Each structure stands twice: as structure tokens, then as C-alpha cells.
Amino acid sequence: IIGGGVVGFNAAQMAAGLGADVTILDRDPDVLESVGTHFESRAKTRFSNKANLAECVAEADLVIGAVLIPGAEAPKLVTREMLKTMRPGSVLCDVAIDQGGCFETSKATTHEEPTYVVDDIVHYCVANMPGAVSRTSTYALNNVTLPHTLAIANKGWKNALKADAHLAEGLNVWNGQVTYKAVADDLGYDYMPVSEIVGATI
Template structure:
């Protein structure tokens, strides 16, 4: 199989889909790897490193897309890439279809095979290809919140760490999964008072056991959420329903409860965001203000720490990618239930039900076993 890795085109996206080590793994398994010239520069990887790993460097994205059987990326195809996709071409990347109807319809029309990192799910419920980026985004969340609490950046001018005689910030984390737990740890490390909400008693019990003493796990309901929003200086949105649109837990009317100059960091924006007022932003224009509340909704947060993120992601994606390349996507999905959950589309039909439900496309959905 020919594996292709184009340069990412999203705003300030410096990650790349393959490291040289991953490229070597494909080559050693008997596959051909082509990489767009300069694709790894943003992650500190040179073309020479890819060549040393056995990959071939091509001058343009068009060459990579037109010759590869399987495209390995980081972010979803953007409009400038739509015409590069080919029928029956396998694309292995983050898609987040439920947050983007245009992308969903385009990929259906192009009849690609879409394997989405974010829905590959092991039997224990873990999301191994989402986890490394959730860890980075979670650890970034309170740092970004702290930065935008600064008065020059639109915030209230509160230092989250506090100082002797002045209290630290109150940080509210909504969701106790990978993003939420990492955000809570960093917030606690800053010295803030951190409240983390979740609806799972099992998750709350685990958080109680592993979190520092300035982290307070609470059961999430509407009353508790509203009470905590009133006190919060930073709110981290960390809600996830794998592959599905994120529920809007923070409503527009809730902003009136919040302090002027407080900050929402909506890490869930990839799947639509958990605040009703959230909309995707970019690293070059990361924030906007609604009703006095600063919103940070960058849809590719880990791209800011691209070298760490690229290597963390590739370390995890390569094992599933090799199964796809060695066996073909159909056999690989039949033999690996975790990987089968990552197959969101197959040659013009939707094979992951939450994507179909997000846009009322149930008529285009077929169970996986019917198509492979």
C-alpha cells in the first residue's frame, strides 16, 4: 500500500501525521511512504529525516493525494483539500464529523473511506487515539484560561495562583474524562480551587482518590452547574460523547450568572462545544467575548505544542495504521473491534451511527457488518 502524508493546512496547525519512526514502520512492513515537502517542519522534522526512514519526498500536496492509497493526517480535510480526495481513498485522521455537516456531506459525496482517530475505542471504553491529544489540550486549558484572565487580554485581571493575602482563582471543569482530569491537575498545580463536575459516580469516586486536596469532584446537575458558574473565574468545557455532537450544557442565559471578565475554555469545540455561545476559533484569532465572558475555542489546541503533540499522536496511531495497511481496512476492522469503531464512512455510506444522527442522515447509515 502507498501511504501518503500531506502538510496540514489548518490555521497555525504545525503537527504532522507521520514521524520518521512511523514512516520507517510502514516501510519495514513492505509499504511505500510519500511525504509532502516540508510537512514536518512545524514539528521540527526535516525532509532528510523522512528520507533516511525510507520515505519519498514529493513537492506538492496534490502529488501526495493523487498517488496515495491511504492518507495519514492530523486534522480533518479542509475545503481546499476537498477536490484532492479520491473515491475509495482511505483517510486516517481526526474528522469530528458531528460538528461539521459540510465536511460530512463532502466526504459522503467523494465516497472515501474515513477512519476517524476520535472514535477508535477499546473494549474498556478508552479512546486510545484521542487520549494523547486530550491530555495535551487538558493540560493547556488552565494555562490558556490563566493567560486570558489577564486584563490586557480581556479578562478580569485575576492571577489564578493568588498571592499572600489574596485568594487564587476558582476553576470549574465540566467533565471528568481525559481532558477534565488533566485540566484539574494543572489547575490544582497553579494553586487554584478546582471543582470538577461529572455524572458518573464511578468517575467521581476515582477522581476523589487520585486528585490533589484542592480539587473537589461533584455530581453534575443543573443546580450544581449554575451554582458553580457563579463562582468560577475559569470554566473548562471537557464534555465528550465519542463521535457525537457535544450537549450544550452552558446556555447563553448562564453567562449572566458569571463574573465579567471570566473565561470559558471550550476544549469540546471539536465536537461542537459544550457552551451554547461557543464557536470555533483559531490560534491566530483565539478569543471572542459574549456578555462580558471571554471565550477561548481553538479547535486545534495541541497544534500550539506541535512537536510534543506529533510524537504523542504518532506513537499511538501507528499500531492501528499498520493493521489497516497490512490487512486492508475491511479485514482489519473485522478482526479488531476497537478499530471497527473508527470506521465512520465507507464508500458513500455512514457506518458510525452518531454521525448520521447528528444531521438527520439516518437513511445514509448502514451497520458496519453490512458494508464490510
């Protein structure tokens, strides 16, 4: 599993629960420590660098790409050359496909035709994977977003953002100004902090 964030952690939970031999790669030592403490002997952790990644990919039956760079395209971490080191029939599952994918050979697929094969390696790159369980994922999304919607409706958007730093992080663009630094940096626009808009330090 490449990436130890929310997606990677939950993928590891599922795989470890099924008895799989799980390895989680990440570049953040704090994430590796947290994940390692949680899983103990049920999963291994490794620092994500070229050598460790190449070794793990070559040994894997399933590689889950769970890489996220907020506001930016996902880096292409698994190259086409690496596919040649994998056993035929192995699977690449690119959860980062909504941000362009983290495998060089990734291309977005649908639930109707979810997989394709490159160099004998099966690719699963469905955009919006939660759509496979649309009713459940809709309830989950509603449960998380409804409190924010009510706060905006009751307080007005500026006061709601001023009162909730987490909600304020969701503002990307206001009045032609990019208010999310990663997006501004990636697209080459000037950045305006949200605090300058709502009139408070967030």
C-alpha cells in the same frame, strides 16, 4: 471543569498541580468515583445537573468545557444568562469547540486571535488547541496512529478491523453505509454494524 473524561481529567491534573481549587462535574457516577478517588482532596466532584452547574459557573474564575458526545454536537450547557452571574474577567475555555462548543456564546477562534469578550467574560474557543504545540502534538498523534496504519497495511483493512475492536470503532462510513451508530442516529441515516462488514462479532 465540565466533563471528567480524558480532557477534563488532564485539565484537572494541571489545575490541581498549580494549586487551584478544582471542581469536576460529570453525569456518570463511575467517572465521578474514579476521578474522586484519583484526586482525593485535591479536587471536588459534583454531579452535573442544572443547579450544580449554575452554582459552579457563578463561583468560577475559569470554566473549562470538556464535554463530548461521540458523533454528535456538544450540548450547550452554559447559557448566556449564566454569564451575568460570573465575575467580570472570568474565563470560559471551550475545548468542545470542534464539536460546536458547549457554551451558548462560543464561536471558533484561531491561535492568531484566540479570545473574545461577551458580557465581560473572556472566551477562549480555539479549534484544534493542540496546534499551539504542533511539533509535540504531531509526535503524540503519530505514536498513537502508526500501529493502526501498519496493521491496515500488513493485514488489509478488513482483517485489521476484525482483529482489533478498538480500530473497528474508528470506521464511520463504508460503501455509502454509516457504520458508527451515534453518527447514524444524529444524521438520521440507517446504521450498519461494522461486524456485518468484516464478518465477525466485534
